[in-house]
Amino acid sequence: MAESLVSGVAERLGNLLTQEANFLPGVSTQVELLQIELKQMQGLLKDPNARQDESEAVRQWVAVARELAYVVEDVITTYALKDAEIVEKLHEVLREKKCLVILDDIWNIETWNILREAFPMKNTSSKILLTSRNKEVPLHVDARGFLYELQCLNKERSWELLEKIAISWRKGHFPEDFEIPTEELIQMWMEEGFIWLGEDSEDTMEHEGEQYLRELMQRSLLYFTPSKEFYFKKSKLLRVLNLNSYRRENLPKDIGRFTHLRFSSLKNSDINHVPSFLGNLKCLHSLDLRLPYLVDSDTKVRVPNVFKEMKQLRHLYQPDQHKASEKLELGNLCNLQTLLNVGLETIKMATSFRLNHLRILGFKVHVNGEASHAIQILVPSCPHLYQLFVNYPILKLLETCQFSPNLAELELKFSHLKEDPMPTLEKLPYLKTLDLSFLSFFGKDMVCSEGGFLLLQYLILVNINIKEWRVKEGAMPSLCHLRIDNCWGLKAIPDGLRFVTTLQELEINFMPKSFTDRLEKGGPDFYKVQHVPSLVFTNYW
Template structure:
């Protein structure tokens, strides 16, 4: 027996798993899945006998309700260890013994805050490292990643829990998802990482970074120009954007929050050739925006949120030919849906919330005089109108 898969959801409470020591010794793969409250079986309370495991996968367990089996560190030949979608408050420090580990997935349930021991630097064969959204160390210090020269993937890297300089010591890095809390030096270090290694596909979230000075705005422009950049979430005052040809042409997703742009951002963003998702949240202080006929050729999702001064939106025939989802929320001065939406034939979902009552009536009312916008979206299968 080289592979053992246990679906705890299909097991009666108190059921046993009669694995003899020889079977445990020869097992190479152990997959454990549970979505309901389950009691971990007594005969698996220790995994010390599974000495030659290569893959150990826990999926969906709540380790606040049941025990985390001990002896995981005895499986020194482990290549893959995952706690995906689990509830796990603390990772055991003995995990540092897994020197041959290649993949470590700590993406526990999003509401779970995990304590991570500062031992990951010992796993020098790691190639793929997935951190949880919320975590800290037992000593409140930063997590060491120096020496992980084989790393190819790292997610949920944030600058308050790691030294950004460690990224510059990862020559094989191919994917980086990072969060930065408005520190100029940290952003410049990530720019340096992307500049040194053009193969690093980067997803970057920058929070609390107001660009009121030329120095800070120039750093923002450097970020935009990095060709490895695929996803950018930017929170903070920008006022203006550079021309489209100064953006990374590989950007697939952009989120601007609180940008206070004074010029129509659509004129620039619609020219990005690979852009598929665009979210503008309190990002534009003008009255009118236009999506031109040749713009947003790949865009699939568009969200216009909290644009408090927007009064008119024009969509020309031929714009956004692949748009499938449109979200409008709290743009209370917007007078009506653009006429050109009727030509966006692939639109599948329209979600409208916290808009003016007149705006809602133009869509909702079947009376031709009152529902003057119904013809614009009558081809859309799913329309959600929330009056709140």
């Protein structure tokens, strides 16, 4: 009797939950949990041990079932209110009580007409404060209501506002329709805690942020409005400080007090040195010091040894041209994912140097004797490197095994390589973009072998001194785009290019007319490129 009673309650309750869950969003999780508990209750009642004191057990489980029923009833009541009931309830509250209702940014009369049934206009002490960009909206709501129109600021108030904006600079806040660099936006999301990774996730927060961007683009909702606004003189808990294009040579010392900063940028600002008080910002995740290029070597930006305690730093962008008052210690920055404009002669190298999380690495320095040795240590110490930019003479390329197997993008400029780099680089399994530019190779012959560069899609050759380039059949089977600029010694496109059937565009700039004429229809080399959909020849002479 007792078992059938509780089982009956459980069955009816389960049926009720299932029926309600079919049309009520958000209830399904509660339903599953409660159904599990009810099944456990039924199972326990069938257990012989539980029957030793059947009357007591029954009383206890009936009480449990009753409590569960109350909980389910509360859940269903919460979610089951239909639109009409919500409108009626709100209307009743506003009529019986004295309330102030604020409706912000009602764009048009149609929107108000949808909402109006919920708001009593007579026999009530409640008031409605409505904001709109359309003057017709408040007049339609209540022609006798008080209408306040915002006025333009006078000259004095305008100047006061401008000063406040200048003091707070941009504060990481972007106006409507502002074009935001995706890299900067993702980093700001990270610092605000908007990006979350599960415990078992192998992705980086940057990769997850890119997924967020794609979803926003698909929904046509690509915008960013920070949850807080920060003022320079008032907030010690400042998280984001964006001083891009700051037009003074020195930074306020107060910045050193903002020890909770996560993101700070001085990109394109006029400062002539990096202040030592930046070393206080130990919680920084991203620091952008990419200052304008300085032609005069005597005016290089001085960078003190301030990074060594920034153990949470993930993205560090150093000035294009800089000098260090002492060797910069980066060995503690084990969370680094981006490190650009590294001056190899300015950093302290150690045999134990290892950056396991680094994805993007870029060198841009004036070389001395230490640089070639330094790159032999640093690049192999980054096993997960995805992008590598080298902008100085290295003379000799690293061995294939010294590069990260994950390397997808490689840029070599002013490398002054004496030996053909292709036999080494074509073995990188995931290389998709290769840029050899500005005297990166001093040799005369270059060969791409069969089966090499399996995933290479973009190949850029700019201002290198080659005279002959051979492409074997089966080389670069994924190549989509080939660009050749200012390679004056090259007399003709390699014959093997006709086997690269994936090539979609051949772009040739600043080459002799005799070179491009050979590739025109009817020319002796046209057969090599006739399968390419887009042939672009510009600035030939």
